[in-house]
Amino acid sequence: xxxxxxxxxxxxxxxxxxxxxxxxxxxxxxxxxxxxxxxxxxxxxxxxxxxxxxxxxxxxxxxxxxxxxxxxxxxxxxxxxxxxxxxxxxxxxxxxxxxxxxxxxxxxxxxxxxxxxxxxxxxxxxxxxxxxxxxxxxxxxxxxxxxxxxxxxxxxxxxxxxxxxxxxxxxxxxxxxxxxxxxxxxxxxxxxxxxxxxxxxxxxxxxxxxxxxxxxxxxxxxxxxxxxxxxxxxxxxxxxxxxxxxxxxxxxxxxxxxxxxxxxxxxxxxxxxxxxxxxxxxxxxxxxxxxxxxxxxxxxxxxxxxxxxxxxxxxxxxxxxxxxxxxxxxxxxxxxxx
Amino acid sequence: xxxxxxxxxxxxxxxxxxxxxxxxxxxxxxxxxxxxxxxxxxxxxxxxxxxxxxxxxxxxxxxxxxxxxxxxxxxxxxxxxxxxxxxxxxxxxxxxxxxxxxxxxxxxxxxxxxxxxxxxxxxxxxxxxxxxxxxxxxxxxxxxxxxxxxxxxxxxxxxxxxxxxxxxxxxxxxxxxxxxxxxxxxxxxxxxxxxxxxxxxxxxxxxxxxxxxxxxxxxxxxxxxxxxxxxxxxxxxxxxxxxxxxxxxxxxxxxxxxxxxxxxxxxxxxxxxxxxxxxxxxxxxxxxxxxxxxxxxxxxxxxxxxxxxxxxxxxxxxxxxxxxxxxxxxxxxxxxxx
DNA sequence: CCTGGCACTCCGCTGGGCTGAGTGCCAAGC
DNA sequence: GCTTGGCACTCAGCCCAGCGGAGTGCCAGG
Numbered sequence: 001x002x003x004x005x006x007x008x009x010x011x012x013x014x015x016x017x018x019x020x021x022x023x024x025x026x027x028x029x030x031x032x033x034x035x036x037x038x039x040x041x042x043x044x045x046x047x048x049x050x051x052x053x054x055x056x057x058x059x060x061x062x063x064x065x066x067x068x069x070x071x072x073x074x075x076x077x078x079x080x081x082x083x084x085x086x087x088x089x090x091x092x093x094x095x096x097x098x099x100x101x102x103x104x105x106x107x108x109x110x111x112x113x114x115x116x117x118x119x120x121x122x123x124x125x126x127x128x129x130x131x132x133x134x135x136x137x138x139x140x141x142x143x144x145x146x147x148x149x150x151x152x153x154x155x156x157x158x159x160x161x162x163x164x165x166x167x168x169x170x171x172x173x174x175x176x177x178x179x180x181x182x183x184x185x186x187x188x189x190x191x192x193x194x195x196x197x198x199x200x201x202x203x204x205x206x207x208x209x210x211x212x213x214x215x216x217x218x219x220x221x222x223x224x225x226x227x228x229x230x231x232x233x234x235x236x237x238x239x240x241x242x243x244x245x246x247x248x249x250x251x252x253x254x255x256x257x258x259x260x261x262x263x264x265x266x267x268x269x270x271x272x273x274x275x276x277x278x279x280x281x282x283x284x285x286x287x288x289x290x291x292x293x294x295x296x297x298x299x300x301x302x303x304x305x306x307x308x309x310x311x312x313x314x315x316x317x318x319x320x321x322x323x324x325x326x327x328x329x330x331x332x333x334x335x336x337x338x
Numbered sequence: 339x340x341x342x343x344x345x346x347x348x349x350x351x352x353x354x355x356x357x358x359x360x361x362x363x364x365x366x367x368x369x370x371x372x373x374x375x376x377x378x379x380x381x382x383x384x385x386x387x388x389x390x391x392x393x394x395x396x397x398x399x400x401x402x403x404x405x406x407x408x409x410x411x412x413x414x415x416x417x418x419x420x421x422x423x424x425x426x427x428x429x430x431x432x433x434x435x436x437x438x439x440x441x442x443x444x445x446x447x448x449x450x451x452x453x454x455x456x457x458x459x460x461x462x463x464x465x466x467x468x469x470x471x472x473x474x475x476x477x478x479x480x481x482x483x484x485x486x487x488x489x490x491x492x493x494x495x496x497x498x499x500x501x502x503x504x505x506x507x508x509x510x511x512x513x514x515x516x517x518x519x520x521x522x523x524x525x526x527x528x529x530x531x532x533x534x535x536x537x538x539x540x541x542x543x544x545x546x547x548x549x550x551x552x553x554x555x556x557x558x559x560x561x562x563x564x565x566x567x568x569x570x571x572x573x574x575x576x577x578x579x580x581x582x583x584x585x586x587x588x589x590x591x592x593x594x595x596x597x598x599x600x601x602x603x604x605x606x607x608x609x610x611x612x613x614x615x616x617x618x619x620x621x622x623x624x625x626x627x628x629x630x631x632x633x634x635x636x637x638x639x640x641x642x643x644x645x646x647x648x649x650x651x652x653x654x655x656x657x658x659x660x661x662x663x664x665x666x667x668x669x670x671x672x673x674x675x676x
Numbered sequence: 677c678c679t680g681g682c683a684c685t686c687c688g689c690t691g692g693g694c695t696g697a698g699t700g701c702c703a704a705g706c
Numbered sequence: 707g708c709t710t711g712g713c714a715c716t717c718a719g720c721c722c723a724g725c726g727g728a729g730t731g732c733c734a735g736g
Contacts, residue, residue, distance in 0.1 A: 027728080028729095043730070047730090059686070059687070060684095060687095060729090061687075062730090063728080063729065137475050137487065141473075149495065157487065158495070235595065239591065254574040257572075257573065363699085364698075366697095366698095377710095378711070381698090396718095397717070398717065399697075399698050400697080401699095
């Protein structure tokens with residue numbers, strides 16, 4: 001176990017490094033933080049911290065830099081989430097409140113997060129796996145061609161054209177529409193399949209095929225809609241911390257374009273509380289020198305989706321975590337209001 | 339007027355510079371292109387071209403680099419659009435054909451363009467200003483609360499909740515739905531307003547308020563839907579040509595996040611044919627060292643939206659123009675099929 | 677266990693010298 | 707009058723050596 005002071009030294013190193021982006025030496029440390037000990041003592045502590053793998057030297061005779069492990073300890077033990085100031089909170093709230101629809105909410109959230117953290121923001125659309133059916137509509141486009149429209153309680157609308165095996169009368173259509181709605185409105189997506197399984201049986205033989213087709217199309221839509229979409233923003237912020245190289249930012253940009261990667265990344269986060277994944281803790285290769293700070297958000301108690309930011313491992317964790325948490329909270333509120 | 343050979347020299351310079359990314363000198367030119375004249379002659383020609391502002395020297399005793407004006411001349415007079423190879427075409431077609439819905443078409447198009455041109459691709463969603471109404475649906479959510487669903491011929495679905503001034507009966511609802519559809523299905527958005535203006539008059543006094551409310555909501559949706567959305571991709575390609583600096587790519591990333599800027603950029607393009615805007619021809623400040631190659635596409639004869647790529651002024655114009663044009667053509671086909 | 681001292685390391689900056697590609701100009705030739 | 711070879715000149719980029727400074731590790735004394 002590291003002594004209290006050594007932890008203090010580690011904290012100081014992380015803070016200074018995050019601020020200056022330069023390896024920090026023993027002398028500078030004692031000056032900028034009143035550690036009450038001499039540089040020499042700090043040097044001993046640093047040697048110990050390095051021994052344990054919390055910090056490293058870019059080269060001999062340079063200062064120390066935190067390792068992923070060091071940041072991990074910092075985040076877990078040494079840092080408190082920094083709450084936002086009241087004006088900031090108010091600004092967030094009013095900015096989000098003026099959103100007109102779901103797309104707008106997500107769009108604004110992304111911009112907000114990117115601006116607050118000055119990093120790349122990622123916001124997942126509210127997931128539909130826990131959302132419920134608000135309404136299903138069936139429209140005849142042609143005698144044997146229907147349009148299926150699904151409306152969810154999160155405000156999304158999905159439509160799909162269904163080609164029927166046989167012509168389908170207007171009365172049958174109205175019948176199916178009514179029965180379908182009476183059975184599944186208000187139900188969760190995952191609960192729908194058993195509720196409609198026997199529906200074809202109650203129709204005439206000639207319509208049965210069409211009903212089955214419509215149902216399987218509906219179920220497909222439900223499954224597909226559970227697939228998650230997301231929005232990213234603030235990529236220009238990447239250039240801030242890539243004084244190093246285009247080499248650094250290229251893989252990150254690539255990873256960001258792979259929605260699958262991002263979804264997986266967010267998916268790995270805990271459902272509640274802020275999750276921080278540091279450097280190599282991220283499975284994806286292009287993101288091994290970045291950290292991901294994410295959190296679930298939702299309109300009620302349950303998290304229906306995640307949001308977060310991607311930035312250099314050398315980031316202001318307390319501030320970022322605070323911003324992410326606050327934004328998630330307010331987005332949740334906004335969603336709940338609709 | 340520049341002599342034939344001088345134009346040839348300019349073409350050679352552009353081609354070489356695009357290939358090597360390095361200022362090109364007189365000797366190299368005579369070697370790589372059989373100009374049938376000596377370096378000294380080429381030097382004279384270059385001096386003339388520089389005099390006219392078509393090329394420039396980064397510094398004395400360096401080779402020449404084309405200016406925006408030089409590229410302009412190249413694009414207008416010296417270059418032919420390079421058609422894609424048959425296998426390429428086939429690949430495009432089959433890749434786009436497997437798209438399942440509009441989002442997917444646009445998404446695939448973006449990826450395709452980015453990959454083909456190795457640059458940043460921008461695709462505007464098919465504009466609705468020229469699209470037509472396929473169906474309007476009205477659903478009662480509560481006695482005085484309706485949901486309005488608009489389905490367009492481009493496959494987009496938009497919905498909106500309408501709060502009514504008074505309860506609205508199921509029969510009135512069915513009535514309104516039927517009349518609305520019979521009047522505006524198949525009509526263009528822009529033609530809708532006059533067609534529905536007198537609709538409230540034919541309803542009972544008690545329902546008139548609600549009908550008006552629904553109509554204004556519908557018209558609003560039509561207008562809003564005319565606003566254009568777009569998708570971008572391939573931002574990682576920016577790093578390829580920014581060996582120079584993060585300084586170069588930052589403003590570009592910023593501009594790319596401003597949808598307004600991009601829409602304006604695409605909007606400036608001609609409706610038919612490939613448009614190329616080079617360097618300072620782009621109004622936006624962050625894009626003065628990039629070129630935008632864009633083209634309209636559409637399901638029929640009319641262009642309903644634009645797509646294009648953003649890249650360094652030093653780009654392979656013939657190839658890029660060919661790719662952009664080909665992709666637009668195939669996307670149009672795909673859209674027409676639906 | 678802390679501290680001051682000391683020798684050592686090594687990155688990063690600076691300046692000089694060289695090289696080579698490329699130019700502009702000129703006088704001669706076709 | 708255009709083209710050509712010759713020639714002197716310019717200048718970015720590279721290599722190298724020297725150095726200054728920040729930082730370290732170690733040690734002996736408090």
